Amino acid sequence: MEETATIVAARGFLALIEEGAVPSSRELLRALDELAMAYHQAPEGDPADDDATPPRTDYQERYASLGKRFPDYGYYAVSDPTEPVSEKGMVGDAIDDLADISADLEEVIWRFDNLGPDDAHWHFRFLFEVHWGMHLRELAVYLHANALRASGGIES
Numbered sequence: 478m479e480e481t482a483t484i485v486a487a488r489g490f491l492a493l494i495e496e497g498a499v500p501s502s503r504e505l506l507r508a509l510d511e512l513a514m515a516y517h518q519a520p521e522g523d524p525a526d527d528d529a530t531p532p533r534t535d536y537q538e539r540y541a542s543l544g545k546r547f548p549d550y551g552y553y554a555v556s557d558p559t560e561p562v563s564e565k566g567m568v569g570d571a572i573d574d575l576a577d578i579s580a581d582l583e584e585v586i587w588r589f590d591n592l593g594p595d596d597a598h599w600h601f602r603f604l605f606e607v608h609w610g611m612h613l614r615e616l617a618v619y620l621h622a623n624a625l626r627a628s629g630g631i632e633s
Contacts (some may be wrong), residue, residue, distance in 0.1 A: 483601050484589050486515035487582040494575055499546055504622040509617045512578075516605045522598030531587035537575045547572060553619040576615040581609040 480488070484562065490508045493500050500508070541616040550571035573590075622623035624630075 478589075480589075481520075481594055481598070481600055483515045483519040484586060484594070486511050487585050487601070491582055491586070493578055494543065494579060502627070504516075506617060506620045506624065507619070509613050510603065512582075512613060513610075515615075516602060516610070519601050520594075520598045522595045522600075522602065524599045525592040525596035525602070527587075527592055527596075529591060531584045532544040534580065534583065536576060536580070539580065540572055543575045544572045548618075550575075553615075553622075555615050569615050569619065571616055571619055571625070574612040574619075575610045578609045578616075581605075602611070 490512055493504065493508050513525045553571065555569040556562075557569045582601075585597050585604065586602045588600050
């Protein structure tokens with residue numbers, strides 16, 4: 478079965494964060510942008526009438542592995558843009574973002590390999606809308622700020 482652009486983007490992102498040299502913030506930002514574009518270009522798809530369950534990797538193991546690979550990434554400030562401005566702060570976690578995005582993409586790839594492109598595309602879009610899309614957006618802002626700071630674009 479020929480891979481779609483959606484699956485190519487998902488596999489590419491997973492390879493980038495799990496294999497080879499550790500990517501720079503700019504390389505990771507580009508991969509996040511490619512995933513966002515893949516979402517906008519993905520066919521609607523249709524969930525399979527199959528209750529097959531993809532295998533799950535242990536979250537703690539995934540988090541620990543990504544934490545070792547990206548030791549400079551950590552916590553960052555976030556806010557809920559749908560709430561009124563307040564002094565109450567919230568905290569994001571770049572490693573958690575990577576772990577959640579990668580877990581959802583692994584499920585999509587499993588679905589592509591085992592249930593076909595319609596099911597994979599439907600889950601790619603659905604999981605983006607209800608879960609990993611917010612992780613992608615918040616992580617992208619964090620990485621963008623880090624890249625600007627590293628290049629001297631933002632004063633410390």
